[in-house]
Amino acid sequence: MNPFGDFGSMGRFYLENDSYGAAAFSFYRAVAQENTNANAWNGLIMSFSLMRREEDAQTALARFALQEGLPFDKNLVTFAMMMFQRSPLALAQWFRAMTKRFGLGSQDRENYAQLADEMEQGYRKLEEQQGEALLKLQGMFSLEEFAGRTTELDWVSKEPIDSVYKQIQLWLEEGTDKALTAVRLLCMIPDPRSEKLLRRVCRNEDLNGKVITQALLSLRWLGVRGNIKIHKMGEPFVINLDDPTPELTISVPAAFKPALDRMKLWMAKEQGVVANEDYERHAATDEQELPPELAEKLAEAEIPATLQEVVHTLIRAAYDHYYPFVPTVEESRQWSSAFLMLMKQYAVGVGDKWPYGEPEADDTALLHRNWLLSASPDFQASIEAAGKFRTGIAQLSQASDSN
Structure with a gap:
């Protein structure tokens, strides 16, 4: 029996207490019971987004847009723009769907319609240049195609629960990628067996360190609190999920922010946006926040999101692998130099230009x-694969143009 009275209330409780997996399960059930439950749709999309389940969030956003009888929800606009930023057709269709919602002012309705027209025109130009098939290879799908994908919660809702756990157990034994899929799914199945399996993963030193850290996160997202015992690198360790130390997060840990800011500071300096004296004055400090006037200048600099994501991915991978045995992030200048070296390696490797000078490469930066x-x-290998993919796309585009 649900002590909250309904799954929507349960989901909101879990969401407010950072138990995003249990929240996603609850909101999913609430939507299944009543597909015009606006609160449940909002919570489901937020829960997926906070767990960085991008594909699930895209699917939920698409289904929300295509579901009739729902009001406009301005809180989801930012999520849609973020999740569909590489899918202009889907984003155009999403905004067009919003123009038909009640609760939207006439001016906003007009603005969204214009925005949808502009994005769709941009997509049609790309379609003329490259062809629909090539755009789909790059992940540019329609809203209906996003909505039609099967999510893991779709699968869980249709399968007998014993079959689900049997499959999860198999995934845990099939290597790192499958094991990660398993532990990420377990946080969305509020059943005593989920907690038991995740605790067992935390104590299994034979598993990849990233899997163990993700199991800790999944326990927290499942709603578990208190002390959890883990084993890594031959050492037992206890993590208090009420207040995990070091920080336990799916995002880039806050400790890296000063170094990331210095990385941007270097790139801004190389573009002439920041004076060399300003760079030198702040590069070697570890202050959490840069002065407001300097932060404004950074906003003017061109810092490619793709390169930033490369660094973020590498940070998260290393942090998850070694957690809780992670370094204290000091010497921001050297850390930022390490980030710049990796960005340059990626940019040059995929065939992009690198207009940001030669990163400082002292021994400490190299160690980082x-x-x-x-x-x-x-x-x-991933750089080489990305380079080949880009080359292949370019060749297909040229072939399309010649035809």
């Missing part, structure tokens, strides 16, 4: 770089 790479041994 090597630590980041130690948890991503396939980094160079």
